[in-house]
Amino acid sequence: MAKPPVISVVGFSNVGKTTLMVKLIRELKRRGYRVATIKHDVHGFQMDTPGKDSWKHAEAGSDCVVVSSPDRLAVIRRLDRELTLDEIVATLPDVDIVLTEGYKRGDKPKIEVSRAARGTGLLCSEDELIALATDQKHDVRVPQFDLDDAEGIVNLLERLYLRE
């Protein structure tokens, strides 16, 4: 099983990372790729309820709670320390591409989302970026796409990472 390419969608908070993620996922799925997505939640997340019963297992102290259904498998692991992106990717099933939301300090190629309403600066340096998704012009030598140009960005991803 070859390692899939891992691309990080980054940007300041509330800039529209999830919105772009959703558009990229839809476009990649439309083209038939198997996609995994990883959301970096630095604040920890609330334990919600894929099947309320089973979540009682977690509250009772289970280190790894699994819910298995005919079409989905949900797993929540309790961790002693946060896993690195590479450690997470190593546990994934076989996919063609992994998109992360966040991991701005990771070492993966990045697409930065930038919106004028949230500021004019960029989080990343030119050499970290493979693309910008933005509604303003930035003075960097990186391909720049409209915020909703998932097709253009996926064309770039295909060219860089998904062709044999």
Add this chain to the structure above:
Amino acid sequence: MAKPPVISVVGFSNVGKTTLMVKLIRELKRRGYRVATIKHDVHGFQMDTPGKDSWKHAEAGSDCVVVSSPDRLAVIRRLDRELTLDEIVATLPDVDIVLTEGYKRGDKPKIEVSRAARGTGLLCSEDELIALATDQKHDVRVPQFDLDDAEGIVNLLERLYLRE
């Protein structure tokens, strides 16, 4: 990494399987074991929200959605077919014991929960069972425990599966 023992807690619906699971998990954790639990949800579960944003990834079609936080890792995989118990166990991190809620048709040693208020019959045959948790007397040659005797049941699990 040795395969952990896998024990299934089974019984008719609403008999109290989750309640017993929770008690067993607490008792196993009190004794310092690493525990994984698997809930068999034959009806499929609702997609709920460990971090609402990320669950939009799933709705957009992501085949494998991960949420990573400092103390927990959540993964939801879309499946073409239901995984077997052995396939699921093979994906788990290193634990001392796996308890399943359900999998009455699986081939793992079983603890059946039985309550007079839900009927007098048993789901399993004598040779499938390692224990009964019940508020009534059954005429089977299997150790029988009170419904809340997690300590007694875990003593049995230790003796059968957890001692070197």
